[in-house]
Amino acid sequence: MFRKLHETPIAIIGMAAVFPQAHNLREFWDNIVNKVNCIEDVPPSRWNIEDYYDPDPTVPDKTYSKRGGFIPEIDFDPMEFGLPPNILEVTDVSQMLGLVVARDAMIDAGYLDAPAEVRDRTGVILGVGGGQKLITPLTSRLQYPVWRRALESSGITGEDADRIIEKMKAAYIKWEENSFPGMLGNVIAGRIANRLDLGGTNCVVDAACASSMAAMKLAISDLIEGRADMMITGGVDTDNSPFMYMCFSKTPAFTPGDVPRPFDEQSDGMLVGEGIGMLVLKRLEDAERDGDRIYAVIRGIGTSSDGRFKSIYAPRGEGQERALQRAYDDAGISPSQVQLLEAHGTGTRAGDLTEVTTVVRFFKQHIDHTEADKYMAIALGSVKSQIGHAKAAAGAAGLIKVALALHHKVLPATLNVDHPNPKLGLDESPVYVNSQTRPWISNGEPRRAGVSSFGFGGTNYHFVLEEYTPDHAGQYRIHHTSETVVFHDETPQMLINKMRKVLNKLQSEDPDEQYLNLARYSRVTNIPADHARVGFVSASPQEAMELMEAALKFLEMRKNDEEWQHPKGIFYRRRALDLSGKVVALFSGQGSQYVEMGRELAINFATIRQSYAEIDKLFKQDNLPLVSNVVFPPP
Incomplete structure (x- = not known):
């Protein structure tokens, strides 16, 4: 891989995601741009807080955190993916949602219905950590000998003990022929390859919190070595179970507070999040040849291990710096050209201190932050401040965020930083914590960014990304912005009928897609001078529907009016203005x-x-x- 990406850069041509408070990629980016805090109390659909929570970290078998990032309910049609409904109970949710996100990523890339010769050269490699959630109930069901001995030692024997044990067994799913494949992490990739009919490599990788970046590295290796022409890669982690909370509580790594605060002087721990993020990758020259939409380009990868150190769990700056240096060597790019850095940034005191002081030391070697070099600055951020630590999917969340930042020319904000920790050494350094969403103004060079992901056990990854186009001539935004919406027709009644039809589509079909279609129509439509017309500006599909309903009520009441203006900012005219005069x-x-x-x-x-x-x-x-x-x- 050394210098290989410099010779064969990789294009990101498709992405899809499900993260806390985000059903899809658009909502994920919307939340990032709008600085939405996606951390919440554990919902009842996951587990009962009263059963497992105690604010005292020393209480055995309890978690002192009840906060985290949780993915929303996602529609899943088993028949679409050829899954018999009777196996759903013994199929881990990560396998089912993995299918949904992989499908959406291929749709985004434009290859869901690719011909057989393309699918035969497409693989899937995903980051998946340890066992899946389904292991816990299946294992718990096998504890009945322990329950029986406990009951017998308490004087409960015979039929009474049998009835109690059967009731306890009924609380857990049964073992049957589909239980074993249903709980395996590698079957997440296997089901995707099976249902999408892919002929390339299919496997999963476990590098703890760096799993998704490890998977991306292997996927890119397949592309560079010519073993595949297209790869689906990323990370999957849907396990915010009591077991996972216990793991991080007894480490201990959780913050006792309500939100994670990476880089803040009050930072005192992390919170976990669920998530699935996938990317579709191709060699850049192939993507250009095939006319693919390209979000960003992967220019370099650096990997390293911490080697022998005081603890296998403790982060080591020297190891992280090796990954950074190798990434920029691989890219053939000076670190001085980076303007955005997505850190691992968990919010733990030791982790943030080690990572940021290493980053500051590394970039100071390449950027002289003096008056002569005052134009160089690096915005530091962490998506974990918004969604929590998505564990095996964390690297995918960070890389997708940066790819979209490069695509949209935006420096995304990091949340919950009131006062940067002075121990990080950010003063008099080229690095600053970016706590506000800001435009990314070009300095004449391609916009470039770095993404880091580190895992338990001393594994380190750093990716170097570059924008594909300096700026856009056509439509490119995927987040919601204010849109002008205009309707017109020959008569007021025909206008009413048209608006009702569109409103029904917005209410009954995919509102995001219908809203985008409506905005596109409004931009290109030519309105005949004698047509009745009504228009407004809306910031979301929901607001558009509200304004359409208000406009329809006014139109019904005032069909014969030549013009009117609604207090909510809706404007109507029966026919065009006379524009023969001068414009001032x-x-x-x-x-x-x-x-x-x-x-x-x-x-x-x-x-x-x-x-x-x-x-x-x-x-x-x-x-x-x-x-x-x-x-x-x-x-």
């Missing part, structure tokens, strides 16, 4: 500028970012502070 533009006076003015415009519109980049270029020529850094300063 009025510009307001100066002096009302403020920091972060136009931030959302710059985040969402390429032309604004391009304007700032051009102005920055002129200021840099005169050795002046960049305008973009003044308007959108690092937090």
Whole structure:
């Protein structure tokens, strides 16, 4: 692999995800852009807090945390994937949802219905940690000899003991022919290869918290070595069971607080999250040849082990630095060209301190943070501040976040950092904690980012990513933004009928997809001068539906009006304005500028970012502070 990615870069052509409070990739990115805290109390659908929680960490067999990140309910049709409904009870949820996310990733890449010759050269390698949740009830069912001895020693014997044991057995799923494959982690990849009819490698990798990045590395090796032409890879972890909470409670690694605080001076532990993230990868030259949409390009990978150290669980800076150096050597890129760094960033005191001080030391070697190099800065973040530590899927969450950041030209925010920990050494360093979603203004070089993932046992991974296009000419955003929605038709009644039809589709079908179609229609539609028309601006499908209902009520009441305006910002005209006169533009006076003015415009519109980049270029020529850094300063 050494320098191999420099010679054969890898394109990310498809992605899909299910993470806390995110049914899909769009909602995951929406949550990131909008700084949504996805941590919550353990829901009753997982386990009863009263059974396992005690705030005292010393209490045996109890967890002192009741908070975490939990994936939402996801629709699953077993018949779509050829699974008999009678095996669902003995099939781990990770296998079922793995099928859903893999399907969505292939849809996103445009290859769900690929011809046989393409599928034959496609594989799936996933990061999956240890055993799956189903192991716990299956193992618990086998404890009946222990229960019987406990009952007999308490004076309960014979039929009474038998009845009690049968009741306890009934609380757990039964062992049958599908139980064994239903609980195996490797079958997650196996089912995907089976149902999508893939002929390449299918396996899973366990590198603890770095599992998904280990899987990506192996998937990329298959592509570079020519063993495959396309790979599905990423991580799967749906286990936030009491067993998992006990593991991290007795380590102990959990924060006793409500949220994880990576990089904050009050940081005192992590919280766990569930999640599934998958990417579809191809060699860059093949993706370009085939006209694939490319989110970002993987340019380098660095891996290392900590070697002999004081504890197999303790992070070691020297090992992490080796992974960093090897990644940039592999990419043939100087670390000074990186502007975004997605850290492992769990929120534990020892972990964050080791990682960030190592990062600061490493990048200081390559960036002289003086007046002569004032234009170089690296935004530091961790998606774990939003969704918790997704364990085997954590690296996939971080890499998907960075790929989308490069695609959208956005520096994503990290949550829950009130005051960066002074022990991290960020002052007088090129690294800063990015606590605000900000536009990523080009400095004339390709935007580049790094992603780290480390695992128990001293395993370290670092990936180097690069944007594919400097900016976009067409539609590219996947997160929700404010959209102009316009309807028109020959008569007010025909307009009402059209709006009702569209509203019904929004309410009964996929609202996100229907809303996007509606926004596209509104942008390109040509309205005849004699048509009745109504329009508004909405920020989401839900708001669009609310405004459509309000507009319909007004239209029904005021069909004969020439024009009206609704208090909610809905505008109607029976026919077009007479535009034969002159157009006058009025510009307001100066002096009302403020920091972060136009931030959302710059985040969402390429032309604004391009304007700032051009102005920055002129200021840099005169050795002046960049305008973009003044308007959108690092937090």
